Amino acid sequence: MSIAKFEDHCWKDIVTPEILETYTPYHRETYVGQRPALLAIDLYNIVYEGGLKEPHELVKTHKASCGVYAHNAIKPTQELFALARSLKIPIFYTTTETRKEVNPEKGRVAADAYEIRAEFKPQAGDIIIYKERASGFFGTPLVAHLTQKGIDSLIVCGESTSGCVRASSVDAYSLGYHVSIVEECVFDRSPLSHKVNLFDLHHKYADVMTLDETRESLKRERPRRQP
Amino acid sequence: MSIAKFEDHCWKDIVTPEILETYTPYHRETYVGQRPALLAIDLYNIVYEGGLKEPHELVKTHKASCGVYAHNAIKPTQELFALARSLKIPIFYTTTETRKEVNPEKGRVAADAYEIRAEFKPQAGDIIIYKERASGFFGTPLVAHLTQKGIDSLIVCGESTSGCVRASSVDAYSLGYHVSIVEECVFDRSPLSHKVNLFDLHHKYADVMTLDETRESLKRERPRRQP
Amino acid sequence: MSIAKFEDHCWKDIVTPEILETYTPYHRETYVGQRPALLAIDLYNIVYEGGLKEPHELVKTHKASCGVYAHNAIKPTQELFALARSLKIPIFYTTTETRKEVNPEKGRVAADAYEIRAEFKPQAGDIIIYKERASGFFGTPLVAHLTQKGIDSLIVCGESTSGCVRASSVDAYSLGYHVSIVEECVFDRSPLSHKVNLFDLHHKYADVMTLDETRESLKRERPRRQP
Amino acid sequence: MSIAKFEDHCWKDIVTPEILETYTPYHRETYVGQRPALLAIDLYNIVYEGGLKEPHELVKTHKASCGVYAHNAIKPTQELFALARSLKIPIFYTTTETRKEVNPEKGRVAADAYEIRAEFKPQAGDIIIYKERASGFFGTPLVAHLTQKGIDSLIVCGESTSGCVRASSVDAYSLGYHVSIVEECVFDRSPLSHKVNLFDLHHKYADVMTLDETRESLKRERPRRQP
Secondary structure, three states: OHHEEEEEEEEHHHHOHHHHHHHHHHOOOOOOOOOEEEEOOEEEEEHOOOOOHHHHHHHHOOOOOHHHHHOOOOOHHHHHHHOOOOOOOOEEEEEEEOHOHHHHHOOOOOOOOEEEOHOOOOOOOOEEEEEOOOOEEEOOHHHHHHHHHOOOEEEEEEEEEHHHHHHHHHHHHHHEEEEEEEEEEEEEOOOOHHHHHHHHHHOOOOEEOOOHHHHHHHHOOOOOOOO | OOHHHHOOHHHHHHHOHHHHHHHHOOOOOOOOOOEEEEEEEEHHHHHHHOOOOOOOHHOOOOEEEEEEEEHOOOOHHHHHHHHHEEEEEEEEEEEEOOOOOHHHOOOOOOOOOOOOHHOOOOOOEEEEEEEEOOOOOOOOHHHHHHHHOOOOOOEEEEEEEHHHHHHHHHHHHHOOEEEEEEEEEEEOOOOOHHHHHHHHHHOOOEEEEOHHHHHHHHHHHOOOOOO | OOOOOOOHHHHHHHHHHHHHHHHHHHHOOOOOOEEEEEEEEEHHHHHHHHOOOOOOHOOOOOOOOHHHHHHHOOHHHHHHHHHHHHHHOOOEEEEEEHHHHHHHOOOOOOOOHHHHHHHHOOOOOOEEEEEEOOOOOOOOOOOHHHHOOOEEEEEEEOOOOHHHHHHHHHHHHHOOOEEEEEEEEEOOOOHHHHHHHHHHHHHHOOOEEEEHHHHHHHHHHHOOOOO | OOHHOOOOOHHHOOHHHHHHHHHHHHHOOOOOOOOOOEEEEEOOOHHHHHHOOOOOHHHOOOOOOHHHHHOOOOOHHHHHOOOHHOOOOEEEEEEEEEOOHHOOOOOOOOOOOEOOOOOOOOOOOOEEEEEOOOOOOOOOOOOHHHHHOOOOOOEEEEOOHHHHHHHHHHHHHHHEEEOOOOOOOOOOOHHHHHHHHHHHHHHHOOOEOOOOHHHHHHHOOOOOOOO
């Protein structure tokens, strides 16, 4: 969260000193907002298919899989869920709308392809947002649920960094929410897109934070929730 | 459609001459747009429960029923569907979202309460929009579907006039669609709200047209659809 | 606010006992929410033009005027503004967007036609929302401002009841805000539409409250704002 | 437009063969839609300040400038405008909303900072969308204007690729529009973000096309506009 570590993230091996200089006016402290919800984006079965391989090795058999990047994020994401549940932070999941009559032209999918993976199984009271586009806000009532619960900020995890995570985070920022993205808990099929999208998000729309920074911020600023 | 008949609608027995005078600047020809879709709002089972009675007679047993007003609209609405299908006008239905995980705090409902009534049963290629609020546009991807199909106007039927019909029509107008509401095919629990809402809609947002006027407008301006 | 007075409003001389019976399931206590903003809708000059006359007497010279209904609402609306300012409740105004390049096809208007009337002059820190449609939410960033200020509810005044007040209130409800409408501070060109729209809003989307009830609710539930 | 040249774009020097393999399922022909509008994003004065230098050389004096990247895009963008005007394609500009009362907490800016640069000066009938966020669709009535004009697709130019161009293009895709982005006519302060965002957009949401490809597509599929 310290300004000194503002650029100490996964993109540091590919962003040039010149680009970093261009973005110095954006440096600031990062934090989790006062009344956050956890937004878990598209943690469904098909992105884990094929196991711990590189996505290009899986494209012929499991074209939606994030392979090793998905699997590497399981443990930190479980920790993030445990943290959120221990603090009674409301949890919202997004997944793909698959009801046939909603989009007759779309092909059929396997029944459990878009179910949330077992490690992150929704519990009573959690809310699932079914969506047809990248952003969890587009064509869904997510913003109404957040307003009704008094949410002012989001903690984001899930995939893909360059797809639904980015689109949802940009919309959340536009709608006036403070957005924190937990670095170890978001993933993508392309390491390049993963890094550059986190860089873009961090400098324009969101606070990219490690899981440790997220935990510290949540502890430091308690009590976080009004009754 | 002629200007002369602009106020020749169900509200004429309750709107005073003074109010009519106030609204004279709104007089215009009414019509159905060039590339319309049919929007059938909330034609689900529970609004027909209890049969052909007045809603106040049904409120203790079937509080969502529009009773006799719902049943009176069945035949003209069947004709409207037949007309739309014969012209290959795309058909969109709205109904209530009932998946428990989408809104855990909401009470459970009977399994078929919000299914579309048999007379208007959706057919292959029709699209159903599940919604949580009054407007078919709020928190749904309806606008995206309309854009993808090149729709520029809506023909509206269903219920209730003062609830979902009005909210959907106002949103459609705001979004830039020309809106036609078929008078015999919309209904409400309150005859007063029905009439005044149609009056409001006709003067601000939509063309309230009889089924005959709708049919004539559709015939007159063909060909209506591009390949 | 008591349930006993739930139907004790301006519509009681036109809504029949049968309709009231149909709507008994809606009875509840009314209130102002915990962190409200005041939403002052379209209190601009042209709705006051022509003075204290009936709108139908003004239609030929001032077709947008609400005449006597606009002028009758000035004093209670001033009191509502004073109340809101004394409690440091954020104030949002809506008015019509008039910049020519935003909508080249629209006709020109007098320079001050859509300025807020002097009695309600915006002060430093107030926010003005310029809009092109009825609802203060459509095509505007209003929802983002409300989220950033932690607003969970609205107190609505202005005009017209059957136009921008209704459209804004329905959208606010859909977005998850608790909506209170101050009866003496909303007005319309048509007394019939005024009454029926307030009836509809009260039973579906909002709490219609007198200015006294609004004041009492705001006092009773303090402290209302977090620092 | 040929599939063979699908990856023949500015990102080819930084995207690895493995990533390209992962994205092979996305290959397709690119094209401009049937009834396009030109969306010119944020072509305002301050992004050209300081002249033909690298952005990091300008950050201390002109932190919003895209420097040499902005200036390099001027000529192709002028050609794109000429092409659009010759085909009577409707032109929409976005720029930043600067009216003080709309966002009192924002700092003041120089009067002409957000005026459209002289080379692309809006002409009678063009529409300017004033916005407070990255996307030209967020908090603006852009979608209503597009619907009213029967637009089904966008041709996008402007800046920044990783900011307003991306956010607008993602929203346009979500809303159901076909989106073409003209490669020579979009720019960014960071060459890395520029390339990776175009890569992301091309594979998920839009057709990245050269100016020549855009011209050919527009010629090939005429007549494009209905009377």
